[in-house]
Structures are given as C-alpha cells and as structure tokens.
Amino acid sequence: MKKLFCLLGAALCLAGCSPAQAPEALPSPTPAEIAADFAPDQLYGVAFLGWQDQTALESYRDLADPDTLPVYHISAGECYLILPRYADMSLRLYADDPVAGTRTLVVEDPACGPFVLECNVSDLYPDAVVELSREGQSVSFSPWHSLKDGTLQLGEEGLDLTR
Numbered sequence: 001m002k003k004l005f006c007l008l009g010a011a012l013c014l015a016g017c018s019p020a021q022a023p024e025a026l027p028s029p030t031p032a033e034i035a036a037d038f039a040p041d042q043l044y045g046v047a048f049l050g051w052q053d054q055t056a057l058e059s060y061r062d063l064a065d066p067d068t069l070p071v072y073h074i075s076a077g078e079c080y081l082i083l084p085r086y087a088d089m090s091l092r093l094y095a096d097d098p099v100a101g102t103r104t105l106v107v108e109d110p111a112c113g114p115f116v117l118e119c120n121v122s123d124l125y126p127d128a129v130v131e132l133s134r135e136g137q138s139v140s141f142s143p144w145h146s147l148k149d150g151t152l153q154l155g156e157e158g159l160d161l162t163r
Contacts, residue, residue, distance in 0.1 A: 019094055038085055043139050044132055046154045047161040049079040054116060057081060060087070064114035072107055074128040075121035080143050083114045083161065084132055092131040093117070103129065108109055123147050 006109040023138035038045070057066040057071035060081055069081075074095045084091070095104045112132075126142035133139075141155040152160050 037041040041157060042159045043085050043089070043134070043137065043157045044130075044141075044154075045083040045085070045159040045161040046143050046152065047081040047083075047163065048143075048145050048152050049081055049116070050079055052076055052117075052118070054079050056163075057116065060161075064163070069114060069116050071116040071118065074106065074117070077118060077120040077122070077127075078143075078145050080117045080119075081114065081161070082117055082143070083128060085113055086134050087111065087113065089132045090136045091115075092133075094129040094131070095129050096129050098125050098127075117143070120144055 009095070019156050047060060054066075054071070057069070057079075060066070063083060064081065072093055074093075088111055091109040092105060093107040093109060095106050097103070114154075117128060117130065120143075123144075126144040129140055129142050131138065131140045139157045141158060142159075143152065143154045145152055152162055154160065
C-alpha cells in the first residue's frame with residue numbers, strides 16, 4: 001500500500017512538470033482598428049518612440065513601414081511617430097524658437113503620410129510645431145513627453161498610440 005501511494009504521488013508530481021506553454025502574443029492592431037479608435041474630433045495619432053532613439057519604430061510596422069518613413073529632424077531630442085488620420089491631409093512642419101521668437105517652415109507636404117519627428121532638445125519647451133489640414137479643418141500641435149509624470153502631451157485632437 002505504501003508503494004502504491006509513493007507511485008501515485010510520483011505520477012502526480014511528474015504530471016505537473018509538463019513544459020509551460022507560452023502565452024499567445026496579442027496581435028497588433030490593424031490600421032483599420034487604429035482608425036476605429038479615433039474619436040470624431042481627433043485628426044492624428046502620435047507614438048512616443050524614445051529619446052534620440054527610433055528603435056521602437058519596429059514595433060509599429062503594422063501601422064507604417066519604418067524603412068520608407070520620412071524622418072524630419074528639428075533637434076536631437078525626443079522621437080515621435082506621427083500618423084495623420086486621413087491620407088489627404090496637408091502638413092506644415094515648423095521649427096519653433098521661443099527664445100528668439102521665430103518660427104521657420106521646415107517641411108510642406110500637400111498629402112502627407114506617416115512620418116517620424118525628432119525634436120525637443122530641451123524639456124523646457126517644445127521646438128516643433130506640426131500643422132495638419134484637411135477640408136477646412138486645421139490643427140496645430142507640439143508633441144512633448146512630460147518628465148514630471150511620463151505622459152504624452154499632444155492636444156485634444158490627438159490619439160496616443162504609444163505601446
């Protein structure tokens with residue numbers, strides 16, 4: 001009887017030693033699913049990629065091809081992936097210098113797609129202004145990453161796509 005309990009105990013222990021199965025990875029959202037996440041008044045999505053580092057861009061391959069994205073450099077600082085909600089939105093990108101009180105047009109594109117923006121060398125003020133327009137609607141914003149609480153500041157018309 002003792003042997004039977006020992007064999008039964010050993011069998012139960014071995015049954016619990018099967019290899020653990022890895023949890024299934026959640027699928028990345030499709031562009032259509034991202035579009036469904038936009039509120040009616042949101043005109044763009046922004047993902048914070050990091051400080052002087054665009055390697056996180058690879059995790060957004062489902063939304064934009066990192067190999068073909070234009071990269072607009074205002075200053076060596078924070079990197080953002082910016083996705084206009086509509087393909088026919090026009091872009092005006094400005095370098096902003098609040099100390100000198102100047103704003104310089106850097107890029108103008110009548111039908112822009114997704115792009116990477118590197119800006120905000122200082123955490124005191126944003127140095128880039130993104131202006132998107134479509135069918136009489138226009139929105140202007142300066143993305144920045146708060147060092148105080150880590151939140152992404154991008155205005156009411158923007159959707160945070162950071163993963």
